[in-house]
Amino acid sequence: MRALACDLGGTNVRFGLGIDGRLDPESVVQLPNDRFSGFGAALKHYLGQARVGGVDRAVVALAAPIDGDTIRLTNRDWTIARAEIAQIAGTGDVVLINDFVALGAALSRSEALATRPVLPGAAEQGVKLVLGAGTGFNASALVADGHVLAAEIGHTGFAPEPGLETELRDHFAGRFGRCSLDRVLSGSGLVALYRLACGRSGRAAQLDDAAAVTAEGAGGRDADAALACGTLAGMLGRTAGDLALTFLPRGGIYLTGGVTRALAPFIQGADSPFARAFLAKGRMRELMQGFALDLVVDDSAALVGCLAWPDLPSNNVRGACAAGPT
Amino acid sequence: MRALACDLGGTNVRFGLGIDGRLDPESVVQLPNDRFSGFGAALKHYLGQARVGGVDRAVVALAAPIDGDTIRLTNRDWTIARAEIAQIAGTGDVVLINDFVALGAALSRSEALATRPVLPGAAEQGVKLVLGAGTGFNASALVADGHVLAAEIGHTGFAPEPGLETELRDHFAGRFGRCSLDRVLSGSGLVALYRLACGRSGRAAQLDDAAAVTAEGAGGRDADAALACGTLAGMLGRTAGDLALTFLPRGGIYLTGGVTRALAPFIQGADSPFARAFLAKGRMRELMQGFALDLVVDDSAALVGCLAWPDLPSNNVRGACAAGPT
Structure with missing residues (x-):
C-alpha cells in the first residue's frame, strides 16, 4: 500500500509518501503556498517529481473544519475538492481530515515523533493532547481506545492579562468585533505584540514578519522583539494550561x-x-x-498522523473527516 | 441493589436513593451545608430519616478533583473520606466521583433528564457536553463508547470583553493575581458584576447575594441587577460557545x-x-x-449520574473517581 500524505497549512504545504503505513522520510517536501495558484497545482507539482510514482490512497490534512467533500481553507482563499484530488492522484480512495485531527492521530504513534522535554511531569495512561501555534491556533485530544476529538479552539476567546495583553485584545476586538485565539497565538499576533511593544517604548517598528521578530527576540538584540516573544510564550503557556485543565491529559x-x-x-x-x-x-x-509536556521538533508529525488515521476507530467523525468513494 | 447517591456542592448537598439503578424521586432531599459541621454529620442526618433504610453502595459526587481516598472540597473547608462514608453508610462499596463527571455520566441517560430547549440545533450522534455555573463553574463531556472526560474548567482563564467585563477581570486579578472562570461564572461573580454596575451608575449597592440579584434583575425592578444578569448570561453563552468549539458536541x-x-x-x-x-x-x-442546547431544569441530574456511573466503562479515570474496597 502506497499512500500520499499531505499537510496543508495556511502558509506552507508538506507532502510525503507512506509505504505500508510508515512515512518515507526522504519523500517529505515542504513548499510555500504562495508559489501556487491553488492546491491542485501544488499537488501536481509534487506528484510530477520523478521518484513519487503512483499512490493507492491520498490523505490530506487541512487547517479547516471538514464538513463535506469540498472544503475552503480558513486562512487562505483556496478550495480543496476530493474529486479533484482523486483525479490528480489517480485513486478514488481520498480522505480529507482536519490538520489537528491528523496531529491527534499522530499521538497514537508518539514514540515515532522527535520531541524535546519542556516540563517533566509524569506521563501515564490517559488522554493525550496536542496543541500549537502557526498561521492560527488549534488543539486536539486522543482519548481512550484511539478516538480523536476534533476541535476548533482557535475560534475560542482570548483571555488576556492586564497590561500589554489587554492592549492586544483591544487592538483585535476593535478590528474584528472580538478577539479569538487564532488572532493572537499566531504569527500575526506576534507581529501585533511587537508593534504594541515598540509603541510603548517610543521606538519605530523595524521588523514586519514573525520570523524576524523571533530571530531578533531570541538573539536578545531587540528589546521590543524579546518582550513580544516572551509575552506570546507566556500566553501560549497559559492557554496550554487552560487546555490541560480542560482535557486533564x-x-x-x-x-x-x-x-x-x-x-x-x-x-x-x-x-x-x-x-x-x-x-x-x-x-x-x-x-x-503532574502533566508531562514535550515540544515536537519533527515538522512531519501531521504526515505521520495522516498515515495513522485510517487504522483508528473514529475515522468518520463529522467535522473531522470526509472519506468514502469519490 | 439499593444505592445512596449524593451530590455535594459548595453550598448545598443533595441525597437520593437508587433502587436497581433508578432514582426514587420521593427520596431526594436537599440540605444547606451551613447547617452541618461536616459531611459526615449531613450524611448521618439523611440516613437517620425513618424511610431511608440500609444501602449496598454509596456514590458521592464532589465539587473537587478526585485523587485518592480523602478529598478536600475546593470551595468549602470540608474533608471527605471514603472510610468515614463506609462506616456511616454501613457498606464497603463507596465511590467518590467529581460532580461534573457525575453530570457527564447522567448524559448517558439524557432522556431521563427534565430539560427545556434553549437553541434548537440538530442533536445527533456524537460527543455530549454538560456545563454549569453555581458556587463555581465546570463542564464535562461524554464521548463515544460512554467514556466521561473529567475536567477542571473553572480554573481556566476568563476571556472578558472590553468594558464592564474587563473591570470585573481586573477586580479579581487584583485580589487573586489572576481571574479564573470559577470567580466570574458563579454567584460571587454575579454579585461583583452588580456592584460594578452600581458603581458605574452612581447608585449604592442594595443587594448582597446572587439570589437577590437574579430575582430583582429578572423582575426588571433594578437596572443594575438586570445589567449584571444580562452580562453574566452573555459571559456564560460566550463560554458555552468556546466549549462547543473545544469539544464539537x-x-x-x-x-x-x-x-x-x-x-x-x-x-x-x-x-x-x-x-x-x-x-x-x-x-x-x-x-x-448546528449545536442543540438545552437547559436542565431537574435539580437531581448529578444524582442520576451517580447511579449511571458504575455501568459506564471509564469508572477508574484518575482525577475523576476513587473506588475499590474501603
Missing part, C-alpha cells in the same frame, strides 16, 4: 506549530515564560506539575 | 447549575444575551447554529 501534552517551535528559547526550561504561565493556576498548581 | 449541550437556572430569563430564546453571545463566533457562526 495524563498521557502527555505535545506542542507543535511553526510559531511554537520558533519560540523554543522562551518555552524550554522550568523558568521560561511559557512554563511559569503554564503552572500559574492558583490552587491547581500541584495538579499542573 | 454534536450530541448536544446541556446547561446546569443553580446560577444558570436562576438566569433562565436571560438564557432562553434565540435573542437572549446568552444565545447571542453563544452564536457570535465570527466565521464559525454557521457551525455554532
Whole structure:
C-alpha cells in the first residue's frame, strides 16, 4: 500500500509518501503556498517529481473544519475538492481530515515523533493532547481506545492579562468585533505584540514578519522583539494550561506549530515564560506539575498522523473527516 | 441493589436513593451545608430519616478533583473520606466521583433528564457536553463508547470583553493575581458584576447575594441587577460557545447549575444575551447554529449520574473517581 500524505497549512504545504503505513522520510517536501495558484497545482507539482510514482490512497490534512467533500481553507482563499484530488492522484480512495485531527492521530504513534522535554511531569495512561501555534491556533485530544476529538479552539476567546495583553485584545476586538485565539497565538499576533511593544517604548517598528521578530527576540538584540516573544510564550503557556485543565491529559501534552517551535528559547526550561504561565493556576498548581509536556521538533508529525488515521476507530467523525468513494 | 447517591456542592448537598439503578424521586432531599459541621454529620442526618433504610453502595459526587481516598472540597473547608462514608453508610462499596463527571455520566441517560430547549440545533450522534455555573463553574463531556472526560474548567482563564467585563477581570486579578472562570461564572461573580454596575451608575449597592440579584434583575425592578444578569448570561453563552468549539458536541449541550437556572430569563430564546453571545463566533457562526442546547431544569441530574456511573466503562479515570474496597 502506497499512500500520499499531505499537510496543508495556511502558509506552507508538506507532502510525503507512506509505504505500508510508515512515512518515507526522504519523500517529505515542504513548499510555500504562495508559489501556487491553488492546491491542485501544488499537488501536481509534487506528484510530477520523478521518484513519487503512483499512490493507492491520498490523505490530506487541512487547517479547516471538514464538513463535506469540498472544503475552503480558513486562512487562505483556496478550495480543496476530493474529486479533484482523486483525479490528480489517480485513486478514488481520498480522505480529507482536519490538520489537528491528523496531529491527534499522530499521538497514537508518539514514540515515532522527535520531541524535546519542556516540563517533566509524569506521563501515564490517559488522554493525550496536542496543541500549537502557526498561521492560527488549534488543539486536539486522543482519548481512550484511539478516538480523536476534533476541535476548533482557535475560534475560542482570548483571555488576556492586564497590561500589554489587554492592549492586544483591544487592538483585535476593535478590528474584528472580538478577539479569538487564532488572532493572537499566531504569527500575526506576534507581529501585533511587537508593534504594541515598540509603541510603548517610543521606538519605530523595524521588523514586519514573525520570523524576524523571533530571530531578533531570541538573539536578545531587540528589546521590543524579546518582550513580544516572551509575552506570546507566556500566553501560549497559559492557554496550554487552560487546555490541560480542560482535557486533564495524563498521557502527555505535545506542542507543535511553526510559531511554537520558533519560540523554543522562551518555552524550554522550568523558568521560561511559557512554563511559569503554564503552572500559574492558583490552587491547581500541584495538579499542573503532574502533566508531562514535550515540544515536537519533527515538522512531519501531521504526515505521520495522516498515515495513522485510517487504522483508528473514529475515522468518520463529522467535522473531522470526509472519506468514502469519490 | 439499593444505592445512596449524593451530590455535594459548595453550598448545598443533595441525597437520593437508587433502587436497581433508578432514582426514587420521593427520596431526594436537599440540605444547606451551613447547617452541618461536616459531611459526615449531613450524611448521618439523611440516613437517620425513618424511610431511608440500609444501602449496598454509596456514590458521592464532589465539587473537587478526585485523587485518592480523602478529598478536600475546593470551595468549602470540608474533608471527605471514603472510610468515614463506609462506616456511616454501613457498606464497603463507596465511590467518590467529581460532580461534573457525575453530570457527564447522567448524559448517558439524557432522556431521563427534565430539560427545556434553549437553541434548537440538530442533536445527533456524537460527543455530549454538560456545563454549569453555581458556587463555581465546570463542564464535562461524554464521548463515544460512554467514556466521561473529567475536567477542571473553572480554573481556566476568563476571556472578558472590553468594558464592564474587563473591570470585573481586573477586580479579581487584583485580589487573586489572576481571574479564573470559577470567580466570574458563579454567584460571587454575579454579585461583583452588580456592584460594578452600581458603581458605574452612581447608585449604592442594595443587594448582597446572587439570589437577590437574579430575582430583582429578572423582575426588571433594578437596572443594575438586570445589567449584571444580562452580562453574566452573555459571559456564560460566550463560554458555552468556546466549549462547543473545544469539544464539537454534536450530541448536544446541556446547561446546569443553580446560577444558570436562576438566569433562565436571560438564557432562553434565540435573542437572549446568552444565545447571542453563544452564536457570535465570527466565521464559525454557521457551525455554532448546528449545536442543540438545552437547559436542565431537574435539580437531581448529578444524582442520576451517580447511579449511571458504575455501568459506564471509564469508572477508574484518575482525577475523576476513587473506588475499590474501603
